[in-house]
Amino acid sequence: VTSPGVEPTTPLARRAVVASLGLGVLGIAVGARVQHQLSRLLLPITLHDPTGLTDLLPAAGRFRIYSITATLPHRSTTEYRLRVDGLVDTPLELTYDDLTLRLPQRRLRHDFQCVTGWRVESVPWVGVALHDVLDAAGVRSTATRVRFHSFDGVYTESLDLEQARRDDVVIAHTMEGGPITREHGGPVRLYVAPMFGYKSLKWLDHIELVDHLEDHGGYWEGRGYDLDAWVGRSNGGHEAPTVK
Amino acid sequence: VSAFTVSRFDRATRVVHWVTAADAALVLATATALYVPEISARVGRRAGLMEAHLISGLFLPVPLLFAMAAGPAGVRLRRDLTELSRWRAADRRWLRRRDRPMPEGKYNGGQKLVTALFAALFVMQLLSGSVMYWHDPFSAASRTGATFVHDWAYLALAAVVIGHVAKALQEPELMHAMRSGEVSPDWARRERPSWDHDADAAHDEASEPIVDDRGGLMWLRVIGGALACVVGAVWILQGLDIVTGSGMSGHAVWAVFGVILVGLGVVLLRAAVRTRSAR
Numbered sequence: 303v304t305s306p307g308v309e310p311t312t313p314l315a316r317r318a319v320v321a322s323l324g325l326g327v328l329g330i331a332v333g334a335r336v337q338h339q340l341s342r343l344l345l346p347i348t349l350h351d352p353t354g355l356t357d358l359l360p361a362a363g364r365f366r367i368y369s370i371t372a373t374l375p376h377r378s379t380t381e382y383r384l385r386v387d388g389l390v391d392t393p394l395e396l397t398y399d400d401l402t403l404r405l406p407q408r409r410l411r412h413d414f415q416c417v418t419g420w421r422v423e424s425v426p427w428v429g430v431a432l433h434d435v436l437d438a439a440g441v442r443s444t445a446t447r448v449r450f451h452s453f454d455g456v457y458t459e460s461l462d463l464e465q466a467r468r469d470d471v472v473i474a475h476t477m478e479g480g481p482i483t484r485e486h487g488g489p490v491r492l493y494v495a496p497m498f499g500y501k502s503l504k505w506l507d508h509i510e511l512v513d514h515l516e517d518h519g520g521y522w523e524g525r526g527y528d529l530d531a532w533v534g535r536s537n538g539g540h541e542a543p544t545v546k
Numbered sequence: 547v548s549a550f551t552v553s554r555f556d557r558a559t560r561v562v563h564w565v566t567a568a569d570a571a572l573v574l575a576t577a578t579a580l581y582v583p584e585i586s587a588r589v590g591r592r593a594g595l596m597e598a599h600l601i602s603g604l605f606l607p608v609p610l611l612f613a614m615a616a617g618p619a620g621v622r623l624r625r626d627l628t629e630l631s632r633w634r635a636a637d638r639r640w641l642r643r644r645d646r647p648m649p650e651g652k653y654n655g656g657q658k659l660v661t662a663l664f665a666a667l668f669v670m671q672l673l674s675g676s677v678m679y680w681h682d683p684f685s686a687a688s689r690t691g692a693t694f695v696h697d698w699a700y701l702a703l704a705a706v707v708i709g710h711v712a713k714a715l716q717e718p719e720l721m722h723a724m725r726s727g728e729v730s731p732d733w734a735r736r737e738r739p740s741w742d743h744d745a746d747a748a749h750d751e752a753s754e755p756i757v758d759d760r761g762g763l764m765w766l767r768v769i770g771g772a773l774a775c776v777v778g779a780v781w782i783l784q785g786l787d788i789v790t791g792s793g794m795s796g797h798a799v800w801a802v803f804g805v806i807l808v809g810l811g812v813v814l815l816r817a818a819v820r821t822r823s824a825r
Contacts, residue, residue, distance in 0.1 A: 314662045315631030322666035326673040326695055330684075333691030357583060360697030367586040374587050418678045419689030485587045525593060534686055 334421070337363050341423060349478075365414070365422050367485045368499075370521060375454040375505045379481075379489045384435075384473070388449070388511035391440030398489055402475050405430040405438075410470055410495060415533050417498040417522075427493050429474035433467040435509070445511040447519075450492055453507035459520040460512075461494065461501070465530075470495035473506060497531040551728035553747045554652075554720075556622045558613050561813065563724055565609045565806065572602040572802070574707060577700055598799040600679060605803070606668060612810070619817060622746065629653060630661045652741045656713075663706050670699045764818050771814030778807030 329336075341348075341363030348356045348364060357364040369375075379398040387393040396405075408431045414422040436448070441463070448466040450459045465471065474493040475482060482488035487504025494501040500522045518524040528536040555563070576599035579589040589595065613620040614627075629652055637655035639647050649655065677684050677692035684692070714721050719737075723729045734743055785801025 309634060312633040313631060314633040314658055315627075315665050318662035318666040319669050322670045323673065326670040329670075329695035329698075330674060330677055330688050330691040333694030334687040337690065337694045354584070358581075360694055360701070365583065366581070367583040368592050369587065369590040370592045372590050374590065415686060415690075416693075417689075418681060419686075419691070419693030421686075421690050485583065521593075 337361055337421075338423065363420075363422055365486065366416070366420055369454065369504070371454045371456055374484055375452070376484055377453055377489065377505070382489050384490060384506060384509065386435060386439045386509045386511075388509075389442040389445035389513060390511050391442065392438075394435070394439050396435070398475070401430050401473060401490060406434055408434075408469070408472050410472065412470065412495040414499055414502070417500060417527060417531070426478060427472060427474045427495075428476035429472035429490075429493065431469060432471045432473055432492075433469075435473060436466065436511075439511075441511055444513050446513050447511075447515060449510040449512050449515075450503045450506060451508040451510065452503050452505045454505050457503060457505075457521045458517075459492065459501055459503040460515060460529075462530075465494075465497075468496070494531075496533060498527075498533055498536070500527060501531045550731070552731050552734045552743045553727055554723040554729045554734075554743070555626075555727045557727065558619045559623045559626065560724060560727055562609045562613045562623060565810070566606060569602050569605050569609075569806070570707065572799075573599065573606060574704060576602065576799075578704075581697065581700060594799065598803075600675070601803060603671065603675060605806075609810070612814075625746070626652065627661075630658050633658060648737075648739055650740050652738060652743075652746065660706060660710055663702075667699050667703045667706065671696060671703070674699065767814045767818035771811045771818060774807050774811030774814060776811075778804040778809075778811060780804070781807060 337360070340361035344356065344359065344362050348362045351357070356362055382398040384396040384401065385394070386396070407428055409426070409428050411424055411426045414425050432448075446463060448461050448463065450461075452458065461471070471492070471494050473490060475488075475490050477486060477493075482491055487502075487506070490506045492501070492503045492506050500520070519529045520527075523529050530536050576595050579585050580592070580595055580599060586592075610623075613623045633655075634650055636647070636650035637658055640649055640655035641659070646654070674692040674695040677688060678696060681689050714724070719729055719733045734741060781800045781804030783804075785798050785804055
């Protein structure tokens, strides 16, 4: 059926692009709040979903699995050792039992915030406060920074001593009520609550006290991220940090 | 125009389609590896994947833009895009009625909607992805919002791509047309009775020997083609880890990009040679 004369048409592509721009800007503005509400609604389902499929929903606000090497590192709890050395009085080698049973335990509940945007709200963690381990080893006065090495063989991170001595920086072995799994950096990882996720090194292998940095201070720092990763005060952020 | 076939897509359109399709496959594959936790855990290599995803995503509109800027070679593609972006009463009828009345012209309402969806979702990903990657000026809440948008739009895009491929597999004649450029006169009469394919094909003849009144076009192609070849070659060498010392070194995916880029360069250089001999 052809109508005579000029048929009125709608500029479909233009409208689609304008609409998506509007929707995109709106989503960026309110997406965090929408996700907060949706993830609260979905939490009872996502926590007890045996298939794990609901984790795939962007609304679920669940963890993404980041690893930088080709294979996931693996170390059993029995063969696990945490070395603490460098500028310390007594180098330590801590076992999994040392960390879970013998050292004082610290519990905290805090958001996990990735620098690129994804966030898991209110994650319960259990571990040993990093300052307890530092005190046990005895930090020498010449030390200025703490370097962390992952047993993936590549990833590193670092904190200055003041940051490392905060109460909310823990060597974690339990999250969300269970042992930290291999994907999440188990059996033992770092959790730096007030900073972006890249500070919370997974598969913690080795803690080293140093007086200077030989590189940018960490894997992602070498790729342009800030050395001090305060949520809200670094990597361009200006709002109040999310310390609870 | 051959008596036995009807020209539906010219060469430029097909090249743009398949280069974009290959790149889109790479974008979706890297996206899936970055997003689905089980796959992320298996694949790892986050930094390289992020880079590959970013570059292949940014590359998505490049073939199309090339063809739009390519003068006579892009005439039919531009014409098709104009047609695809016009939503007519017939398209509304096609969408509403279950018996799918005949579309008016070359494309039906579904084909137009899919094109619009691709454009809209691409814009959304470009916007939200930019906030995620160049995150410094944005608050943590905006980044979370951008990730939220990027994730939902990823799921939507995956659904549209799967739908697009499924429909193409159901329509062997159109699938064939995207490879060879041609459909049978039977199909044209049956499926697109009001498509004026002679007018469509006339552009082929008009643009074949390439009459170039813009003298700079040949040089633009020579320079663009040479640049693409050189950059592509460097990427190949870096991807194969022969040239080291860059964040790209050792990421095999850059070799793939290099091959694509060199291919683009060769197409441009060939077009330049043809422009010259047509003068």
